[in-house]
Amino acid sequence: MDIIIESFKSALKLLISFDKDTYDIIFLSLRISILSSLISSIIGIFLAFVISLKNFPAKKFILTFINTGMAMPPVIAGLLITILLWRNGILGSFNLLYTPSAIIIAQTLLATPIILGISVSAFQHFPDKFILQLLGLGANKFHLFLIMLKECKLSILSAIMAGFGAVISEVGASLMVGGNIKGYTRVLTTATVTESSKGNFDLAIAYGIILMFITFTINFILTKIQQSSTKRYE
Amino acid sequence: MKKRFLMPITFLFFNFLFTSTSYCGNKVLILGTTTSVRDSGFLDKIIPIFEKKTGYFVKTIAVGTGQAIVLGKKGEVDVLLIHAPEEELKFVKEGYGLNRKTFMYNNFILLGPKSNPAKIKPDMNIIEAFKEIAKNRSLFISRGDNSGTHIKELSIWKKAGLNPLGEKWYQETGTGMGQTLLIANEKDGYTISDRGTYLALKKTLNNLKPLVENDASLRNYYSIIEVNPEKFRKVNKEGAKLFSDFINSREIKEIIKSYGQKEYGESLFYLIGQ
Numbered sequence: 001m002d003i004i005i006e007s008f009k010s011a012l013k014l015l016i017s018f019d020k021d022t023y024d025i026i027f028l029s030l031r032i033s034i035l036s037s038l039i040s041s042i043i044g045i046f047l048a049f050v051i052s053l054k055n056f057p058a059k060k061f062i063l064t065f066i067n068t069g070m071a072m073p074p075v076i077a078g079l080l081i082t083i084l085l086w087r088n089g090i091l092g093s094f095n096l097l098y099t100p101s102a103i104i105i106a107q108t109l110l111a112t113p114i115i116l117g118i119s120v121s122a123f124q125h126f127p128d129k130f131i132l133q134l135l136g137l138g139a140n141k142f143h144l145f146l147i148m149l150k151e152c153k154l155s156i157l158s159a160i161m162a163g164f165g166a167v168i169s170e171v172g173a174s175l176m177v178g179g180n181i182k183g184y185t186r187v188l189t190t191a192t193v194t195e196s197s198k199g200n201f202d203l204a205i206a207y208g209i210i211l212m213f214i215t216f217t218i219n220f221i222l223t224k225i226q227q228s229s230t231k232r233y234e
Numbered sequence: 235m236k237k238r239f240l241m242p243i244t245f246l247f248f249n250f251l252f253t254s255t256s257y258c259g260n261k262v263l264i265l266g267t268t269t270s271v272r273d274s275g276f277l278d279k280i281i282p283i284f285e286k287k288t289g290y291f292v293k294t295i296a297v298g299t300g301q302a303i304v305l306g307k308k309g310e311v312d313v314l315l316i317h318a319p320e321e322e323l324k325f326v327k328e329g330y331g332l333n334r335k336t337f338m339y340n341n342f343i344l345l346g347p348k349s350n351p352a353k354i355k356p357d358m359n360i361i362e363a364f365k366e367i368a369k370n371r372s373l374f375i376s377r378g379d380n381s382g383t384h385i386k387e388l389s390i391w392k393k394a395g396l397n398p399l400g401e402k403w404y405q406e407t408g409t410g411m412g413q414t415l416l417i418a419n420e421k422d423g424y425t426i427s428d429r430g431t432y433l434a435l436k437k438t439l440n441n442l443k444p445l446v447e448n449d450a451s452l453r454n455y456y457s458i459i460e461v462n463p464e465k466f467r468k469v470n471k472e473g474a475k476l477f478s479d480f481i482n483s484r485e486i487k488e489i490i491k492s493y494g495q496k497e498y499g500e501s502l503f504y505l506i507g508q
Contacts, residue, residue, distance in 0.1 A: 027250075031250065031251055034251060035251050038251075086308065086310055087309070087310060087468045088308060088309050088310065088466065088468065092468070095262075097310075098264070098293045098295065179293060179294075179295045180296070181293050181294055181295075182278065182294070184293070194273075196412075197269070197273060197410050197411075197412035197413055198273050198412060198434060198435070199412060199416075199434060199435040199437065199438045201438070
């Protein structure tokens with residue numbers, strides 16, 4: 001029990017003393033996870049819109065594929081991206097392996113199916129007749145997209161939160177494609193792994209506490225956006 | 235009111251996101267090494283000195299020695315700092331590596347639970363100790379990850395004429411040295427570790443004690459090898475050479491000599507010939 005209390009103390013100490021290494025790790029984690037969930041949201045929500053409106057023969061197959069992607073283990077994504085990015089590999093000429101960009105790519109691969117999958121089911125709930133009515137009233141596809149987005153706000157934001165949660169907490173892919181390089185690609189989760197393998201459990205838990213705190217803050221903001229102006233009959 | 239803040243906040247937010255943390259330069263050196271050297275803090279001490287001196291940015295990829303060698307064979311790293319002499323010689327012989335220099339050593343130690351069920355005595359050599367463990371079917375925790383330590387352990391079993399693979403008392407963790415020590419500590423198992431990692435973790439390993447430590451065959455040699463640039467066009471030949479020379483410089487030798495004395499009361503590594 002002592003170690004938990006000690007960890008809370010060291011977490012606070014790291015935060016209050018503006019420890020440079022810790023803040024570098026925090027900002028890197030935030031930057032990488034926010035960027036990758038942003039990219040995944042743009043790709044995921046747009047594709048969800050296209051898929052949910054169209055009927056085509058392979059639709060069920062594609063949806064199964066997306067839903068499987070939601071369960072993709074981070075290490076598999078990491079391994080895949082590592083092999084692609086090897087400097088003697090297919091995309092080697094970009095020199096991306098062991099950089100923060102490589103982590104963003106791997107995390108985007110992880111979060112996109114999650115955001116896409118949840119968004120598709122949200123858009124599919126949108127009543128067909130309402131769509132017909134909107135189109136009849138002269139709405140073009142872009143208007144339709146905006147209206148559906150607004151109406152499905154609750155689920156879409158849940159999708160984004162799920163995507164963000166997956167990437168900020170992910171360790172396998174970051175470790176593999178980032179290389180866990182101190183001061184460069186070491187993020188909160190991989191720092192936790194490193195410190196616990198060094199036996200510095202209090203520091204490891206301190207990083208964990210900071211991670212939970214950040215996730216809480218981001219989710220608080222997103223939930224606030226999600227719940228704004230949703231009225232229930234009282 | 236709300237809208238007035240929205241623009242600047244959005245601007246700051248995107249500014250934060252796209253501030254480049256990446257190192258923009260082409261002087262990058264990729265070092266493939268083992269977790270034991272990193273976890274002991276040794277690399278954190280010497281790499282900033284090298285970076286400051288040469289202007290290189292060093293990407294340290296700390297994995298098991300086996301994996302580091304595979305990365306070297308693929309030309310994915312420029313220079314290797316590893317500890318598995320036989321595999322290293324093979325690597326050089328096959329033409330993947332150049333200028334192998336063995337520059338420091340420490341030793342492996344056999345650790346076991348304080349209850350010592352296999353009754354290992356301090357005057358036993360490591361092969362006798364392994365035979366006792368096998369005879370008593372006492373729990374042995376192996377790295378099982380093709381690391382330098384794992385390769386060493388397997389060579390001892392071989393020399394003892396035993397094959398513990400698949401036995402119930404022989405368990406492979408497939409993880410790093412730190413994790414394996416913690417597991418051995420929890421499960422009352424025997425295990426083999428480099429001295430450096432053991433010392434670094436000693437404060438949490440209240441159930442383990444060193445049993446065999448002065449056997450000469452337990453020497454753990456660390457070498458530096460440059461990856462052959464003739465095999466792989468992208469290998470940074472100049473940087474690898476610089477790093478190898480740096481490791482063998484007088485300045486680093488002084489650091490190796492004293493490294494760990496302050497924290498652990500003894501050196502973690504010794505120079506060759508010291």
